[in-house]
Amino acid sequence: MDQESQAVQPRDQSCWAALPDVCLRRVFWWLGDRDRSRAALVCRKWNQMMYSADLWRYRTITFSGRPSRVHASEFESALWYVKKFGRYLEHLEIKFLNPYNAVLTKKFQVTMRGLLSRLGKNNNRLKSLSVQHLELDRPVWRNSIRGSLIKSLSFFLKKAGRQLDHLSLKGARLTVEQGCAVLGSLSGSRGESLVSQLNIEDYFSHHLAVYSSPQFSKTMATFRSLVSLTLNYNCISDELLDGLCENNARTLWTINIKCHVHDPHGQVIWGMSWARLARRASNLKVNFFFERVMKHERLARVLLQEIPVRGLSLRSCYFSDPDWSMRPTLTDLLPTFRHTLQKLTFEFNNNHESLDEELCFLVSSCRKLFYFKIWAFLDVRFVERILKSQEEGQCSLRTLKVRIYTNRYETNDEDRTLREIHRKYRKLIDSELNYFVIAYPMM
Numbered sequence: 001m002d003q004e005s006q007a008v009q010p011r012d013q014s015c016w017a018a019l020p021d022v023c024l025r026r027v028f029w030w031l032g033d034r035d036r037s038r039a040a041l042v043c044r045k046w047n048q049m050m051y052s053a054d055l056w057r058y059r060t061i062t063f064s065g066r067p068s069r070v071h072a073s074e075f076e077s078a079l080w081y082v083k084k085f086g087r088y089l090e091h092l093e094i095k096f097l098n099p100y101n102a103v104l105t106k107k108f109q110v111t112m113r114g115l116l117s118r119l120g121k122n123n124n125r126l127k128s129l130s131v132q133h134l135e136l137d138r139p140v141w142r143n144s145i146r147g148s149l150i151k152s153l154s155f156f157l158k159k160a161g162r163q164l165d166h167l168s169l170k171g172a173r174l175t176v177e178q179g180c181a182v183l184g185s186l187s188g189s190r191g192e193s194l195v196s197q198l199n200i201e202d203y204f205s206h207h208l209a210v211y212s213s214p215q216f217s218k219t220m221a222t223f224r225s226l227v228s229l230t231l232n233y234n235c236i237s238d239e240l241l242d243g244l245c246e247n248n249a250r251t252l253w254t255i256n257i258k259c260h261v262h263d264p265h266g267q268v269i270w271g272m273s274w275a276r277l278a279r280r281a282s283n284l285k286v287n288f289f290f291e292r293v294m295k296h297e298r299l300a301r302v303l304l305q306e307i308p309v310r311g312l313s314l315r316s317c318y319f320s321d322p323d324w325s326m327r328p329t330l331t332d333l334l335p336t337f338r339h340t341l342q343k344l345t346f347e348f349n350n351n352h353e354s355l356d357e358e359l360c361f362l363v364s365s366c367r368k369l370f371y372f373k374i375w376a377f378l379d380v381r382f383v384e385r386i387l388k389s390q391e392e393g394q395c396s397l398r399t400l401k402v403r404i405y406t407n408r409y410e411t412n413d414e415d416r417t418l419r420e421i422h423r424k425y426r427k428l429i430d431s432e433l434n435y436f437v438i439a440y441p442m443m
Contacts, residue, residue, distance in 0.1 A: 024046075025049060028049060028050065028052075028055055051085075053088040055088075056085040056088035057088060057091060059081070059091070061081070061092070061093070061115075062095045063094075075107055075111040078115060079114050079118070082114075086118055086122055086123055087123050087125075088125075089123055090126060092119075092126060092128065092130070093130040094129075094132075096108050099138075102142050105145050106145050109152070112152055112153070113152040116152050116153065120155070120159045120160065126160055126164060127163065127165045127166065128165060128166035130166075131168070132168055132170045132171050134149075134169075136149070136173050137205045138173075150174070150182060153182060154181060154182050155185070158186070161185070161186040164186070164195055166195070166198075167197070170199050170200070170201045170203065173202065173204070173205045174203060175208070176213045176216060179200070179203055179204050179210075179216075180215045183219050184219050184222065187222040192224045194224065194225045195223060195226070196225050196226060196227040196251065197226075198230070200231045201230045201232060201256070201258050202232065203232075204235070206262045207264065210235045211234060211235060211267050212237070212267075216240075217237065217243060220240055220243055221247060224247050224248065225251050226248040226252055228253060228256070229252070230255075230256040230257075230258075231257065232257070232259070232260065233258065233260075234263040236269060237267065237269070238273045242276075244281075245276055245280050245281070248281070249277070249281045252277075252284055253283050254285055254286075254287070255286045256287045257288050257289070265301075265302060269304065271304045271306040274306040274307045278308050285310035285311075286308055286309050287309075287313075288302070288303065288309060288312050288313065289313045290315065292315070294314060294324055294326070295324055296328040296329050296332075300333055303333060303337075305336050309337040309341060310341065310342050310343065311344075312337070312341065312343070312344055313344075314345070314346050315345070315346075316347065317347070317349075326350055326353070326355055327353065327355065327358055330355060330359060330362055331358055331361075335362065335365055338362075338365045338366045338367070339367075339368070341369055342369060343369070343372075344372050345371075345374075346359075346373070346374040346375070346376060347375040349376075349377070351377050351405070354379075356378055356379050356382045359378075359382070360382070360385050360386065360389070363386060363389065363395055367395070369396070371398065372386075372397055372401070373400075373401040374403070376403075377406075378402070378404045380414050380417045380421075382402070383400075383402055383404075383418065384424075386400060387421065387428060390433070391425065398434060399433065399435075400433050400435050403439075404437070404438070404440065405440055406439055407441075407442065409441050411439035411440070418438075418439065421437075422435075422437075
């Protein structure tokens with residue numbers, strides 16, 4: 001080592017040695033696992049710093065559902081991580097991406113059994129658990145593998161239920177009996193669960209009329225501190241609403257409801273059940289997400305006027321039905337909620353009818369609306385009309401996202417007009433709006 005290097009080294013070492021622990025932890029927080037492992041070998045102080053709880057509170061563990069040498073160590077590294085740092089975990093998200101065959105689902109089930117067992121023994125601070133999109137009703141899951149995974153998950157939730165605050169099992173796709181057994185394990189021996197945020201969207205398999213199950217209503221009655229509940233409309237019943245009113249009215253703020261065309265959604269719900277819940281849970285706001293449920297008579301059966309609807313999403317994807325009309329929904333049904341609506345999302349193929357007038361009227365009549373997104377066949381000047389209403393104070397949007405469908409391959413004319421509109425209202429857009437508008441060929 002030359003004299004210049006000897007002169008520089010002490011100054012560099014003192015600089016890093018004097019760095020406060022909180023700053024060092026913040027630097028390490030941005031590192032990936034491999035870089036953290038290398039940093040831990042630098043010196044004793046850095047090695048000790050790697051065991052700071054702040055670095056390991058949040059974790060997303062992703063398993064690939066396809067055989068690959070690159071992903072071969074995912075299962076082993078997940079177990080290694082939980083053994084070494086699992087006691088610090090507060091927020092855990094687990095993803096299993098599109099399992100390819102029964103061998104991989106078996107490997108995932110065995111890994112989950114070890115992972116959950118280790119967490120159940122060493123961790124007493126886990127607040128959030130998310131295990132999404134397992135789709136356990138797919139043939140790739142054999143009955144024995146599925147049963148073992150459900151058993152491990154239920155056993156863990158029975159232990160972790162005391163401190164767990166957020167649980168998401170979105171996309172699990174269970175039977176009613178299996179689903180109720182897993183949710184029931186949260187209540188443990190106390191007979192009640194203190195989970196405040198519960199996401200069971202697509203938790204049950206398609207086509208199941210969960211609303212007719214007394215077991216489901218009884219299971220949901222064990223939840224006593226719900227703040228946010230996300231589920232499918234095929235779970236909604238008068239009994240469920242009465243249970244929420246009785247047990248969660250003091251805390252309940254948000255209900256997110258997905259209504260899918262393949263899920264049963266023809267049940268009769270009394271408006272008085274919604275009215276009673278809205279009256280007792282005075283801060284309650286309800287968000288609806290409709291997937292390919294677009295006909296007015298079906299929507300009117302679900303969207304009762306007693307519901308405090310805050311957000312509404314209507315998506316038909318690219319399906320088009322000449323016998324279907326969106327006009328009655330825009331003119332007769334949705335204005336019912338003009339005093340509460342804050343977010344509107346429309347994605348539909350209305351090639352057979354023009355809806356510009358109806359949409360402009362709806363946006364201007366919903367005075368609390370701050371988010372508006374629409375993908376549809378529209379005249380380009382529709383955007384100008386919305387911006388003009390915003391400029392004149394007739395609406396209070398903060399987000400405007402528009403995809404204008406056209407029947408032509410080229411959108412040069414539309415793009416030119418949109419640029420002119422943007423220049424005309426640039427000051428308004430820059431100061432007030434999250435703005436995204438595009439013309440899109442729909443061929």
